[in-house]
Amino acid sequence: MMAAASSQFSGVKTPPSRSFPKQTSLHSRSAFSSQLSFGTFQSPNYSKSNRSLFTRHCCKNTVFKVSCEGGNVDVIQRNKIEKSTLGEAKNELTCVMKFGGSSVASAERMREVADLILSFTNESPVIVLSAMGKTTNKLLLAGEKAVSCGVNKVDDIEELSFIKELHRRTADELGVDRLIVDGHLEELQQLLKGIAMMKELTLRTTDYLVSFGECMSTRIFAAYLNKIGVKARQYDAFEIGFITTDDFTNADILEATYAAVAKRLNDDWNSDPAIPIVTGFLGKGWRSCAITTLGRGGSDLTATTIGKALGFREIQVWKDVDGVLTCDPNIYPRAEPVPYLTFDEAAELAYCGAQVLHPQSMRPAREGDIPVRVKNSYNPKAPGTLITRSRDMSKAGLTSIVLKRNVTMLDIVSTRMLGQFGFLAKVFSIFEDLGISVDVVATSEVSISLTLDPSKLWSRELIQQELDHVVEELEKIAIVNLLQHRSIISLIGNVKRSSLILEKAFHVLRINGVNVQMISQGASKVNISLVVNDNEAEQCVRALHAAFFESELPCGSAN
Ligand SMILES: Nc1ncnc2c1ncn2[C@@H]1O[C@H](COP(=O)(O)OP(=O)(O)O)[C@@H](O)[C@H]1O
Ligand SMILES: N[C@@H](CC(=O)OP(=O)(O)O)C(=O)O
Known part of the structure; x- marks a missing residue:
């Protein structure tokens, strides 16, 4: 060498x-x-x-x-x-x-x-x-x-x-x-x-x-x-x-x-x-x-x-850590390494808040089609995670569970001053004008639920003054409900099996008495996001992890 x-x-x-x-x-x-x-x-x-x-x-x-x-x-x-x-x-x-x-x-x-x-x-x-x-x-x-x-x-x-x-x-x-x-x-x-x-x-x-x-x-x-x-x-x-x-x-x-x-x-x-x-x-x-x-x-x-x-x-x-794990080991120490991921899965995981990778880091690797290996410097013999353009998804179910805490959620219901197109356009233009990124979104004809992404402002939380300003602007066209102290649980994996994943996830959440307040499936088709209360979130992740990765039932394979 x-x-x-x-x-x-x-x-x-x-x-x-x-x-x-x-x-x-x-x-x-x-x-x-x-x-x-x-x-x-x-x-x-x-x-x-x-x-x-x-x-x-x-x-x-x-x-x-x-x-x-x-x-x-x-x-x-x-x-x-x-x-x-x-x-x-x-x-x-x-x-x-x-x-x-x-x-x-x-x-x-x-x-x-x-x-x-x-x-x-x-x-x-x-x-x-x-x-x-x-x-x-x-x-x-x-x-x-x-x-x-x-x-x-x-x-x-x-x-x-x-x-x-x-x-x-x-x-x-x-x-x-x-x-x-x-x-x-x-x-x-x-x-x-x-x-x-x-x-x-x-x-x-x-x-x-x-x-x-x-x-x-x-x-x-x-x-x-x-x-x-x-x-x-x-x-x-x-x-x-x-x-x-x-x-x-x-x-x-x-x-x-x-x-x-x-x-x-x-x-x-x-x-x-x-x-x-x-x-x-x-x-x-x-x-x-x-x-x-x-x-x-x-x-x-x-x-x-x-x-x-x-x-x-x-x-x-x-x-x-021994690679990208099935969830944050600080939340659940029994998290296990995920052997293979696609660039899309890794990017989604990082974007959803997994600290292990920088959200933008997959972009150059994907553009250059260069495999990324995540390894443990404390345990070099561990195989780690290999991230590539594609992988065999035939057996893949859920890959990883990611938690993003302390998220602010907005429920915005149109007062019907504007038609549907005008309403959506106006709502998003308000966020654009204020320079605030929107994270998870779910819409119906007259209402939008969304979470706000404070990650672009890494040195400070989205401050109250800014939130008040957003609400003030939105209230000109809608009834607005501001919900703080929420968490987003993102289920990353093979969303071709989304029905199976959702069935299992909702079963777990129901028996744990947790009410999901918003749900969204990412367009990239590798991510389902669920919004729950902050104080229930960690318990949910642990229960979901146990159900998906530690039981014999299908669709909990990280492979
Ligand atoms: N899904 C996950 N897989 C692996 N590590 C995770 C995950 N979610 C959160 N982490 C945390 O990310 C840490 C590694 O990322 P980071 O601190 O940025 O590493 P480094 O500073 O070595 O680049 C781990 O120690 C772990 O606590
Ligand atoms: N030192 C910087 C950059 C960085 O990438 O750090 P680390 O690789 O330890 O996450 C930070 O703490 O953000």
Whole structure:
């Protein structure tokens, strides 16, 4: 594996001296505010025909065997299959591996992840990392506290101390120079002082604030790989062509990203091979040129975007669970891995609120027709979940149960001031004008029931003021009933068996004394949504799980 490392190893136990490629050094963050300049590519539109660009080097791998003793990776044997000299790239990048926050939460975890990567002897991967552990949450909390604590108290913010301590300790424990993160930690502190001074945290600043997490985890990890003799190069996604909309905190990736990222990663690899370590979650707004984020859990999307951009044959997302499970293990610990899913099922599951995948992450994989494998970095032997365009549905019944809590529901009944078409159009135009996404919808000729999706506003709940405004507008044409504290239970699976699934689901809910307040079957035909009260929802999920996945009766197969 990794011709990048070939000249550095000579079959010895002691790793060679640290060899940082230029890009691994502390990157100037101020560069992000400059104009976009991502090389000289002409066509921002990626098409399958571009793939030839990425496959011109045939795969001639160099294989290393690694032993993992005391948490360290030592190269104990090098089997050179094909003669290759460093700088003369014989290999191509072959896949992308994304590791989430839980996979890189500590020095020990980073060592294990490094071992894991090195165990894939036939791959030359691009690595995408999230921020360490719960760093993103801590950064957000620190930002909130800074708004009201006063400049002099910023140094005392508990979360700031935690983040400093975590990153410095991790660098120390991995034996890499603290300097690799010291500049960022200093800049973070200054930023929090700025927020305290302004007494304001805008969405733009929020994205800049949370970006420190990924910028630091990737620097530490790349430095560690270099330290153990595996040549790696750190990249900030906002510097290598991740071009997004300017929707701070929830930006969308723009088409030009694919060509830009492919060009940068391939060019660097071909001229000086080193494992790319890329920040997940981050991008650069195409108008503002400021750092943007892709929404919570957005590193999954970074990984699938790279997978499509480089035309890889596989995208791996490494989590802390044995794949996508039959339901959230926090609700029901006996949830089981789902071995196969289609892109549509996975997208629906993510959209319905399963935290395990970012809602938009399936889009690039589907467009590029690249399989996504969800694996457990704590249990790499587990087969995980394979997500592909299609799968054998002949035996498939229900695949997974997803719960989205704390949803607001609206019952809107026409006062018949408008005809049916006019009524529906008016209702939806009100939501459009107010920029609020509608989630589950059920209609009759004169009434609409719908739930509101607060996910586009990830840093805050749909606030009461906005809700009051919606109701006020709707009351001009309808009688409106606002129902809060509802949950959506989504049944994802083979809706060709919807009658069977519904029969069983309603039986379970009836014997549990639960009244379903709204039901909707998604047009994508992989999802049935049921709305129930928040306080009954978890119990419902557990009962449904037991009935569908733990009984011998038909249609509970996750296969
Ligand atoms: N259906 C599900 N399958 C698997 N995990 C789920 C599911 N629903 C919720 N989760 C939660 O998602 C977590 C994994 O997602 P996430 O925290 O984003 O991982 P990472 O940070 O490693 O990318 C799991 O630890 C689990 O608690
Ligand atoms: N760190 C970001 C992005 C991300 O994808 O994280 P994770 O892979 O740990 O879910 C977040 O917490 O949202």
